[in-house]
Amino acid sequence: MQSRRSPGFWLLITLVWIVVGFLLAPMFITVPISLTPTRFVSMPDGEYSLRHYETVFTGDAWLGPLGDSAMVGIGATLIATFVGGAAAIGLWRIGGRAARIIGVLALMPMIVPPIVTALALSRAWVTLGLFDTVIGVILSHAILGMPFVFMTTSAALEGLDPRIVEAARSLGAGPFRVVRDVIVPNVRAGLVTGGLFAFMISWDEIIVTLFVSSRSVFTLPRKIWSDIRDNLDPAVAAVSTLMIVATLVAATLYLARDLLRARTGATR
Amino acid sequence: MPSPADQTASGSGAPLAHRLGRLDPYWWLVAPLLIVTIGLFLVPLFNILLLSVTDPEPGLQNYERLATASAPMRVFMTTLRICAVTTVIAIVLGYCVAYAMAHLEGLHQRLLLVAVLIPLWVSVLVRAFSWLVLLRDQGPVNDWLIGAGLIDEPLKLVRNELGVVIGMVHYLIPYAVLPIYAVMRGLDNRLLFASRSLGASPATTFFRVYLPLTLPGVFAAMVIVFVFGLGFYVTPAVLGGGRVVMLAESVSVAILQTVRWGYGAAQSVVLLVLTLILIGIMGRTVGLKRGFG
Amino acid sequence: MTATPAAGPDICLTGLSKHYGPFKALDNVHLTVAPGEFLTLLGPSGSGKSTLLMALAGFVEPTRGDITVGGRSVVALAPEKRDFGVVFQGYALFPHMSVADNVGYPLKIRRLPKPEIAARVKEALALVQLDHLAKRNPKQLSGGQQQRVALARALVFSPEILLLDEPMGALDKKLRGDLQMELRQLHRKLGRTFVNVTHDQEEAMAMSDRIAIMRAGRIEQVGAPRDLYDMPETRFVADFLGKSNFLEGRVRQADAEIAVVETADGMIRHAQRGLVLRAGDDALLALRPQKIGLGGDGADNELPAVVETAIFLGTHAEITARTGSGLVLGINLAIDRAEALPDEGTGVTLTFGAASTTAVRDD
Structure with missing residues (x-):
């Protein structure tokens, strides 16, 4: 290990910030493109316009997919959080070999390459009559989100004293009442984080969506996908900018909450 | 090292399993995930495997x-x-x-x-x-x-x-x-x-x-x-x-x-x-x- | 929660076993706990004492055997149906609830009206002198305070039986002493059955009406603290509850009152009580360190020995001495007799009465 202040270390830091620049570059480019006054993708030349945002917010071309994505995202998040969270809690209580094996099983949708999942669900949904239905898309996104809720909830449970469950039962609470009164309030952070993951996965999902829907369900990524393939439309940049801004706002709120909590904790 | 007896007693995930032959009630919480993962994920996945050796004809x-x-x-x-x-x-x-x-x-x-x-x-x-x-x-x-x-x-x-x-x-x-x-x-x-x-x-x-x-x-x-x-x-x-x-x-x-x-x-x-x-x-x-x- | 005379159901364990594969955490345990009794399960870690308590509480399902409370079998009952108060190791307070909510939880489950819950929570917290901390979060309390909250929570719904799993385990020694006294007073006041688990023999002696000493999944001996101390039945009990010296030998002659045991250091006269020795038996005699004196003044037994160490400890002195056969004995001398502490290396005569030894089973 090199001592902290050696020139070698600062050279490394410089390289690292170049990498960070590379990581953030796409975000810096979409913002100006979304403000271009021209009809085609270009860097604005001293002149800015909000016309592409107008395009996004008027008419069904973008608002339709936006609505579909929101509906699918919320539905998938709810299912993934309930199913994944409940299983994590159940397996935590059951424990042992069976729980470990099922734990690996629960992670499978995260491990299997999306294109393979897409193929499998596409066939199955046709058989079950779920192809190109809202329920079908919600279910497939929920399956993809479940492992994340399962992981974050399991992690939260690891820090929980199992004796508080036994304490609650000795005080008269039945096995499911314990879940509601004692376990869920103590792993809420894990459930919320997992739910957030599940929503982001659904919001961003394209591969499986391409295979389980065609026309009646048309999510935002699907709309972007078809636009990128056809021609480069600055409206895509406008939507991208909106999504980046939403992400940054969420991240800032998250960090601010953390910071706030640290500060109130410190004054205690 | 705590003995097995102490481990169960302290209840680190102590199994309430098979109380008088009945299943641990917490399996009900796992059931939805098992149904979804097996029925709506693993079976379709297995179908793909099957499809690869049956379509267009077996082989x-x-x-x-x-x-x-x-x-x-x-x-x-x-x-x-x-x-x-x-x-x-x-x-x-x-x-x-x-x-x-x-x-x-x-x-x-x-x-x-x-x-x-x-x-x-x-x-x-x-x-x-x-x-x-x-x-x-x-x-x-x-x-x-x-x-x-x-x-x-x-x-x-x-x-x-x-x-x-x-x-x-x-x-x-x-x-x-x-x-x-x-x-x-x-x-x-x-x-x-x-x-x-x-x-x-x-x-x-x-x-x-x-x-x-x-x-x-x-x-x-x-x-x-x-x-x-x-x-x-x-x-x-x-x-x-x-x-x-x-x-x-x-x-x-x-x-x-x-x-x-x-x-x-x-x-x-x-x-x-x-x-x-x-x-x-x-x-x-x-x-x-x-x-x- | 006012003082009541000892009443309520008795607890009966018959042939209780719990096996984990080949490992026997509980091995054919028989035990009866009388109504209103304070019984402590005492044993080293891994002896099965916690498993026994958790079987009582309903968290460990016995492989064999039965548990009855007031004549009614409870093994088929889920923990929440047993109505026992339980104080867990580490207290297991709900971190997301205030002290008052923790204590009120069992009443909330029993659907008591809100004003009554508030009143009984207040009463229970007053009982453990914590009424001023009702609004605090458990994490903001000291270990001793947490223990009291756990106690209040386990007692607030007036269970007939209170189970305590190492209630003092997380506390420092000084605090432990104070809380032991409080817990004992609380038991006297409430008149309910307490079953306590500990590995600390002092705690067991200080609080209990009776102690059950456990070892390898079995109950080795049950009795009042004094009886266990004075009349241990096995080598394990004699050594676990206070220290003992052991003298091995063979019984040369025996009648109803005196047995003469031949050891490597000569004949020892042993007054018969408890385990009866017969001529020709192998014998194991336990001898408490404080029952041995120095110097011969016509005692029943005299053993020549050489002092190895002599330590002055204020209230008493601790001496170790080696006999001719190489046996090392520990001796506690009360302070008044320790004034002339023998030098290390000097020869002394160890003396003890025939009634000082206890015949125990070897194991």
Whole structure:
């Protein structure tokens, strides 16, 4: 290990910030493109316009997919959080070999390459009559989100004293009442984080969506996908900018909450 | 070491199983996941396996074609080549970022962490779109290079393998950083001081002590990055401009364009088996949990 | 929660076993706990005492055997149906609830009206002198305060039986002493049955009406603390509850009152009580360190020995001495007799009465 202040270390830091620049570059480019006054993708030349945002917010071309994505995202998040969270809690209580094996099983949708999942669900949904239905898309996104809720909830449970469950039962609470009164309030952070993951996965999902829907369900990524393939439309940049801004706002709120909590904790 | 008796008594997940022959009620909480995962995921997955040996007719001809024809072999080699190059670049850069993160403090470190995490939250499509715009012939990068007088003709940066690699490295760096960073944070710094105090030079200490100690993280990161790369679909499709066909896109073409389900299914099975083997190796050596950070 | 005379159901364990594969955490345990009794399960870690308590509470399902409370079998009852108060190791307070909510939880489950819950929570917290901390979060309390909250929570719904799993385990020694006294007073006041688990013999002696000493899944001996101390039946009990010296030998002659045991250091006269020795038996005699004196003044037994160490400890002195056969004995001398502490290396005569030894079973 090199001592902290050696020139070698600062050279490394410089390289690292170049990498960070590379990581953030796409975000810096979409913002100006979304403000271009021209009809085609270009860097604005001293002149800015909000016309592409107008395009996004008027008419069904973008608002339709936006609505579909929101509906699918919320539905998938709810299912993934309930199913994944409940299983994590159940397996935590059951424990042992069976729980470990099922734990690996629960992670499978995260491990299997999306294109393979897409193929499998596409066939199955046709058989079950779920192809190109809202329920079908919600279910497939929920399956993809479940492992994340399962992981974050399991992690939260690891820090929980199992004796508080036994304490609650000795005080008269039945096995499911314990879940509601004692376990869920103590792993809420894990459930919320997992739910957030599940929503982001659904919001961003394209591969499986391409295979389980065609026309009646048309999510935002699907709309972007078809636009990128056809021609480069600055409206895509406008939507991208909106999504980046939403992400940054969420991240800032998250960090601010953390910071706030640290500060109130410190004054205690 | 507590005896088994004490362990159960203290109730670390004490099983209430099989109370008088009845099932532990907590299985009800697991049931929905089991039903969904098995009924709506594993069974359909198994169907794909079945499809690969029954469509268009029973037999192994789909696999035979994969093994003998030149087109699928080319796709396979392209996929492996791009994944290998991408993994090496992402791991090297990721190691540097992780090292900096692990050895900086305060605001500097937190900024770096946020900068690494933010791209994870930006849509893969948005990123592909941005790189397409950035790297195309009339894009800002070429404009800037020409403006600076470094080149006369625009460089071919996109709609080829280079574009795909750039896009994939960009996507995968955060996934390389996180597991390595996790291992570096867990290291006992006293080991390094011990090595230095025994007279080892900084370089020796790094290569003989630090690097070997962080290898589990590097290995986990390599598997994750490589496996992710194998399944990549959006980035090659957008940034390869149809000229760079990787395994996932080849599957998609077989299904959506040529409608040969059996052939697409066989390619999926190859992709799936490769993935499961790699993940399995990681699970055995590093542990699934640590691997996924 | 006012003082009540000892009443309520008795607890009966018959042939209780719990096996984990080949490992027997509980091995054919028989035990009866009388109404209003304070019984402590005492044993080293891994002896099965916690498993026994958790079987009582309903968290460990016995492989064999029965548990009855007031004549009614409870093994088929889920923990929440047993109505036992339980104080867990580490207290297991709900971290997301205030102290008052923790204590009120069992009443909330029993659907008591809100004003009554408030009143009984207040009463229970007053009982453990914590009424001023009702609004605090458990994490803001000290270990001793947490223990009292756990106690109040386990008592607030007036269970007939209170189970305590190492209630003092997480506390420092000084605090432990105070809380032991409080717990004992609380038991006297409430008149309910307490079953306590500990590995601390002092705690067991200080609080219990009776102690059950456990070892390897079995109950080795049950009795009042004094009886266990004075009349241990086995080598394990004699050594676990206070220290003992052991003299091995063979019984040369025996009648109803005196047995003469031949040991490597000569004949020892042993007054018969408890385990009866017969001529020709192998005998193991336990001898408490404080029952041995120095110097011969016509005692029943005299053993020549050489002092190895002699340590003055204020209240008493601790001496170790080696006999001719090489046996090392520990001796506690009360302070008044320790004034002339023998030098290390000097020869002494160890004396003890025939009634000082206890015949125990070897194991």
